[in-house]
Each structure stands twice: as C-alpha cells, then as structure tokens.
Amino acid sequence: MMSVGVIGLGDMGSGLAKNLIANGFETWGRDILPARHQAFADMGGHAAADTAEVGRNVHAVFVMVMKGAEAHEVILGDGGLAQSMAPGSSILLTATVKPSEARAIGAGLEGTGLQLIDSPVSGGYPGAQAGTLTMMAAGTDAAMAQARPVMEAVSANIHRVGSAPGEGQTVKACLQSLIGAQFSATFEAAALAAKAGVPGQVILDVFSTSSAGCGVVKNALEKIIDRKFEGTGSHINTMHKDLTISMALGEELGVPLHTAASAMQIFHAGRTRYPDGDNWTCTQVIEEIVGAELHRDGAKVTR
Incomplete structure (x- = not known):
C-alpha cells in the first residue's frame, strides 16, 4: 500500500x-x-x-x-x-x-x-x-x-x-467563473424573495426542482434560510480568490467576463463587510440594503 x-x-x-x-x-x-x-x-x-x-x-x-x-x-x-x-x-x-x-x-x-x-x-x-x-x-x-x-x-x-501543468487550473478557472455567477444569482434571488415576503422553504422547494436547480443553488439556499453564515466549511476568502484567478485569466486571454465580474464585486462586498463569513454571507449585504431577511419559515423585515 x-x-x-x-x-x-x-x-x-x-x-x-x-x-x-x-x-x-x-x-x-x-x-x-x-x-x-x-x-x-x-x-x-x-x-x-x-x-x-x-x-x-x-x-x-x-x-x-x-x-x-x-x-x-x-x-x-x-x-x-x-x-x-x-x-x-x-x-x-x-x-x-x-x-x-x-x-x-x-x-x-x-x-x-x-x-x-x-x-x-x-x-x-x-x-x-x-x-x-x-x-x-x-x-x-x-x-x-x-x-x-x-x-x-x-x-x-x-x-x-x-x-x-496549468491545464487543470485553466479548467478550474472556467468552472469558478460559472459557479461564482450561480452563487451571486442565488444571493440576489434570495434577497428578492425576502423583500417580497416569500418564505425561504418555498423558494428552496421550487428552485430545487426547477430547471435552475443544482447542488450549488440548493446548498447556498439551505445555508441562507437557516442563517448559517460562518463555520460551514466554505470561507468567502476561497471563492473570492478563485474568482480573482478567473478574472485574471480572462484578462490574459482577452475574454470579457461580464457576469463573473459582477460576481467578483458581490464577493468583494461580502468579504469586506463580513471577513469571517462563508460564501453565503454575501446575501446579508444585499439584505441590509433592502431591509429584509430570508428565513426558512418566512421573510423578516429589518427596517
């Protein structure tokens, strides 16, 4: 062995x-x-x-x-x-x-x-x-x-x-540009649902069985609606770093990455506001702007 x-x-x-x-x-x-x-x-x-x-x-x-x-x-x-x-x-x-x-x-x-x-x-x-x-x-x-x-x-x-060497990292950079966009869209959708007063469980059930459903979306939503923003094993620093790599590769190759760039800024905001948080903490930044939080059993108005 x-x-x-x-x-x-x-x-x-x-x-x-x-x-x-x-x-x-x-x-x-x-x-x-x-x-x-x-x-x-x-x-x-x-x-x-x-x-x-x-x-x-x-x-x-x-x-x-x-x-x-x-x-x-x-x-x-x-x-x-x-x-x-x-x-x-x-x-x-x-x-x-x-x-x-x-x-x-x-x-x-x-x-x-x-x-x-x-x-x-x-x-x-x-x-x-x-x-x-x-x-x-x-x-x-x-x-x-x-x-x-x-x-x-x-x-x-x-x-x-x-x-x-480098060929594996190139594929990973492409993948992370996609995952970053999926995360960011999920964070925004969660805040939208919270502001509209839709319970988090409803959003999780529908999203999980829709054509947009995937492991990335489901996991992020579960953490958001249960308000688990730290200690889940997905520290925001890692995804922030990965998106930086994706953006650098796009710049090197002359490829516009509009959606990944938006995701990069959302993660940058989350990392600045909650440096000890995990990926899903980006949602809290958007929730603070709109004055509502998404919980499993309902939305909570914060202001």
Whole structure:
C-alpha cells in the first residue's frame, strides 16, 4: 500500500486525509495550525514536524494550500517536497492557483524525477469530507496511472483534462467563473424573495426542482434560510480568490467576463463587510440594503 501525504489540513485537506486513512493508506500530514495537526493525529494520521518529513515518508502527496506562493514554497522552497521526495514519487497540486503558477512549479520540478499532476478539485467541504470530489487532472500517462489509487480514494469523478501543468487550473478557472455567477444569482434571488415576503422553504422547494436547480443553488439556499453564515466549511476568502484567478485569466486571454465580474464585486462586498463569513454571507449585504431577511419559515423585515 502506498504511503500518502497531505500538506494543508484545513476544510479541504482534512477531508482528503480522512478518506485516505479510511481507505487504508498510511497518511502523513502537515499544517501550520496546531489544532489542525492534533485533529489529524486524532483521526489516525502521522503529524509531521515539517514538509520535509512528509516528503521523506510518502510516495505521493496532495498539496492543498490556499495560494500559489504557498504551493511554490511547499514544493520548491528550502526543505520542500522537491528536496525530500524520492524520484518517481508524485505531487498532486489540488490547490486552486493561477495556471501560470502551476506551470512555474512544473518547470521547477524538471530534472527532479518527480511527477506533477495539476489537479484542482470541485465539490467544496461536503465533497472533500465525503470523498466525492471532482478532480480536473492534468498529468502524463505514467503519473496518472501511478496516482490513480490515491485519487480514487478522495474523488468520485476524475477527469483527465490535459497532460501539462496549468491545464487543470485553466479548467478550474472556467468552472469558478460559472459557479461564482450561480452563487451571486442565488444571493440576489434570495434577497428578492425576502423583500417580497416569500418564505425561504418555498423558494428552496421550487428552485430545487426547477430547471435552475443544482447542488450549488440548493446548498447556498439551505445555508441562507437557516442563517448559517460562518463555520460551514466554505470561507468567502476561497471563492473570492478563485474568482480573482478567473478574472485574471480572462484578462490574459482577452475574454470579457461580464457576469463573473459582477460576481467578483458581490464577493468583494461580502468579504469586506463580513471577513469571517462563508460564501453565503454575501446575501446579508444585499439584505441590509433592502431591509429584509430570508428565513426558512418566512421573510423578516429589518427596517
């Protein structure tokens, strides 16, 4: 059985680790927050002192950090995976970063004998915890074949979208432009319903069985009508960062992204007003403007 590592044990990485352990993989992990380290150890993982210790003990490692600079440091920095992993091992870049950042990491690994799979994921906290993530994987035939068992432990849908670093991140940027728009439209529709006095349960029932119904809309509406705006595993910083990547790719390629740009501004407002909130907290900003809140059993007038 392969030994596997996870760098970054937050909402997403902890789900990866949980499912790797459940599937019988010896799992090593590293995070900068002690509480996450302890939670990982409690679930049966080996909490490493540093990134190098993870690299020395595994055949494959998932890098699930927040930013491209962090991924670069973990993989190519002093004491990083490029220095500690044995040639022939696999690095799975599951963090969402700019395509250019993934390409730079790929270039930095040339000559190390390490295999990079550029594979951002979708499915959020629920998908990570349930092991049902969608993976957008770009890697060579050999890399994909070798990493397949560990990928199957955390994913229900593995899509081979390319062979070179950056190709997975490009697909993810396209996806996030769509998801951002779906979120934003849902937030606005929820505020519209609240102002009109429609109960949240009615909106959830109708939207969920309509042609617009999907997991993104249903999950967002459930959080809104139950007023769960923090601690749901979908911090607003992540989606805000992802939309920034989508917008940057559109600018780089000369593609107008009108709807994604509007979503970007809605998330920017939500992040500024409620910096500790999750994605759905954007709805609160709109509700404050219109003076009404959407609750499961009805709308509440606030002014």
